[in-house]
Amino acid sequence: xxxxxxxxxxxxxxxxxxxxxxxxxxxxxxxxxxxxxxxxxxxxxxxxxxxxxxxxxxxxxxxxxxxxxxxxxxxxxxxxxxxxxxxxxxxxxxxxxxxxxxxxxxxxxxxxxxxxxxxxxxxxxxxxxxxxxxxxxxxxxxxxxxxxxxxxxxxxxxxxxxxxxxxxxxxxxxxxxxxxxxxxxxxxxxxxxxxxxxxxxxxxxxxxxxxxxxxxxxxxxxxxxx
Amino acid sequence: xxxxxxxxxxxxxxxxxxxxxxxxxxxxxxxxxxxxxxxxxxxxxxxxxxxxxxxxxxxxxxxxxxxxxxxxxxxxxxxxxxxxxxxxxxxxxxxxxxxxxxxxxxxxxxxxxxxxxxxxxxxxxxxxxxxxxxxxxxxxxxxxxxxxxxxxxxxxxxxxxxxxxxxxxxxxxxxxxxxxxxxxxxxxxxxxxxxxxxxxxxxxxxxxxxxxxxxxxxxxxxxxxxxxxxxxxxxxxxx
Amino acid sequence: xxxxxxxxxxxxxxxxxxxxxxxxxxxxxxxxxxxxxxxxxxxxxxxxxxxxxxxxxxxxxxxxxxxxxxxxxxxxxxxxxxxxxxxxxxxxxxxxxxxxxxxxxxxxxxxxxxxxxxxxxxxxxxxxxxxxxxxxxxxxxxxxxxxxxxxxxxxxxxxxxxxxxxxxxxxxxxxxxxxxxxxxxxxxxxx
Numbered sequence: 001x002x003x004x005x006x007x008x009x010x011x012x013x014x015x016x017x018x019x020x021x022x023x024x025x026x027x028x029x030x031x032x033x034x035x036x037x038x039x040x041x042x043x044x045x046x047x048x049x050x051x052x053x054x055x056x057x058x059x060x061x062x063x064x065x066x067x068x069x070x071x072x073x074x075x076x077x078x079x080x081x082x083x084x085x086x087x088x089x090x091x092x093x094x095x096x097x098x099x100x101x102x103x104x105x106x107x108x109x110x111x112x113x114x115x116x117x118x119x120x121x122x123x124x125x126x127x128x129x130x131x132x133x134x135x136x137x138x139x140x141x142x143x144x145x146x147x148x149x150x151x152x153x154x155x156x157x158x159x160x161x162x163x164x165x166x167x168x169x170x171x172x173x174x175x176x177x178x179x180x181x182x183x184x185x186x187x188x189x190x191x192x193x194x195x196x197x198x199x200x201x202x203x204x205x206x207x208x209x210x211x212x213x214x215x216x217x218x219x220x221x222x223x224x225x226x
Numbered sequence: 227x228x229x230x231x232x233x234x235x236x237x238x239x240x241x242x243x244x245x246x247x248x249x250x251x252x253x254x255x256x257x258x259x260x261x262x263x264x265x266x267x268x269x270x271x272x273x274x275x276x277x278x279x280x281x282x283x284x285x286x287x288x289x290x291x292x293x294x295x296x297x298x299x300x301x302x303x304x305x306x307x308x309x310x311x312x313x314x315x316x317x318x319x320x321x322x323x324x325x326x327x328x329x330x331x332x333x334x335x336x337x338x339x340x341x342x343x344x345x346x347x348x349x350x351x352x353x354x355x356x357x358x359x360x361x362x363x364x365x366x367x368x369x370x371x372x373x374x375x376x377x378x379x380x381x382x383x384x385x386x387x388x389x390x391x392x393x394x395x396x397x398x399x400x401x402x403x404x405x406x407x408x409x410x411x412x413x414x415x416x417x418x419x420x421x422x423x424x425x426x427x428x429x430x431x432x433x434x435x436x437x438x439x440x441x442x443x444x445x446x447x448x449x450x451x452x453x454x455x456x457x458x459x460x461x462x463x464x465x
Numbered sequence: 466x467x468x469x470x471x472x473x474x475x476x477x478x479x480x481x482x483x484x485x486x487x488x489x490x491x492x493x494x495x496x497x498x499x500x501x502x503x504x505x506x507x508x509x510x511x512x513x514x515x516x517x518x519x520x521x522x523x524x525x526x527x528x529x530x531x532x533x534x535x536x537x538x539x540x541x542x543x544x545x546x547x548x549x550x551x552x553x554x555x556x557x558x559x560x561x562x563x564x565x566x567x568x569x570x571x572x573x574x575x576x577x578x579x580x581x582x583x584x585x586x587x588x589x590x591x592x593x594x595x596x597x598x599x600x601x602x603x604x605x606x607x608x609x610x611x612x613x614x615x616x617x618x619x620x621x622x623x624x625x626x627x628x629x630x631x632x633x634x635x636x637x638x639x640x641x642x643x644x645x646x647x648x649x650x651x652x653x654x655x656x
Contacts, residue, residue: 029487029490030488030490030577033487033490034486077541077542078542081538081541084537085535085538088537104581104584104585107580108580108581108584110537110541110580176645180484180485180486180487180644181484181641181648182641183641184640184644185637185638185641192630192638195629195630195631195632195634199628
């Protein structure tokens, strides 16, 4: 683990792809599987989580010196729960239909391992700027992962994208994809795809740079210190 | 709470960027400081939430009322407004003594000339997958239904969810006489009590019929009683 | 009485917490490789779920009507403290049990299943007894899913799995199949 200075871009991009919280680290699976049956729901959940992640990272980073380390987890959870409650209320007031579709899973953002993990690992130890970048990167990565699954499930399961029908009336939707089992299958197939990709990369000594990132992500990331 | 609270399935999140910029608090922090920090944090959190709540609550309540109003007007043809009437000890009353939050209720719809047009009743019971929640309109004068609307369900998409999408099924409830009878096929005689079940969604359709029958068994008496008292009071005379 | 039975069976099979409602996935993915571990994790969960259900009923009935918007915060704070207390109590009462269970308890706090139970129970408007049956049913269902997955995974270690499916890819596909299988329980109680 040789220390290497991480640039701000790397701090941001790391959360988006190389250490994508859902696809690589497999955190926050509860919402990722539960609400991704349509793209609209995936987007709403992704944005709500992004808001909570960003907000709590900012507060944790700002107050890291004031929070005694013995109670830091409780404090983080309190901060996260506050943001989640606010997000819940605002969603209910502004887009009540989507709020109803997401249901209890908005509240479950609180126990999304990803958020608490970022506070503990990063935001509590970094200055505000980098904490914000990390939160945004992870948040964007989360949104991308959710959109990927939502697209897969809505296109196959409803034959539409964001409610707009893509195929003609003759299309027989693959209902499984919008059932709970479909959530498991969708993520499973995506991971299978990654696995296949990694295997191919491992067999070819000369890979393209973007393939490298996936391989690196499949192996434990080496520690980097700023 | 201890460090071990961090939940990790199979990855180590804390690996990267491990060099801290600043640690939190002096070592051996006093209990007062620990509790104090949490108390302050809690108070601020509570304050923030209360503020957002005050700001958003009116909209949330307005939407809820709108959804209910739409549902009532949909199942009671010709209703412009509704009044909530509570069920207290077997009778209907608009001004109950007990806390209304715990009481069962029905919605009396009023239409043209502010005359009562029917009573909307909500009900919910387990269907195929989970509880089906619906609202139906009932005309106590003729003993027939005026409409049915599924409010919430978790039935299987493509199969059970036809209870929401099959318009023929939904329309069958208009004019159906209580108590309802679920049948597999429409008979030529077509008694007013019969409602044809949806093929492939028999259990869900039957659940709907059961919900309505159970609610009417429970409430038809009190509703008729209240209805006749309404008639005497309405300015335009009885219907 | 049949209502309570429906609540229990529904939470356990028809609307299984893990395979249908996606609660408790962190332990499901991480702890389900050995049947023994899975059983212990499931047991710990049932225990915490039951207590949480009772506490949630209490909070909903007496404290929260004044401030419904503080529901989430109070739930999560109570759950976290509860787990801490349970951990300390077990450590004192039965060190042996603590050695077997102890590592799981902190994992349970951020487990969606516990908070999820409290919230679902509230949304469904269950009273204390109904909530209890719901929690037990849900916990049993979670344990069932964990044990099933563990027994399958123990078997897969004996066969050759294609390289691309190793790890979580396979687990998710298996979970999807289990979820499909559990869909067969729907309609269990209808006439």
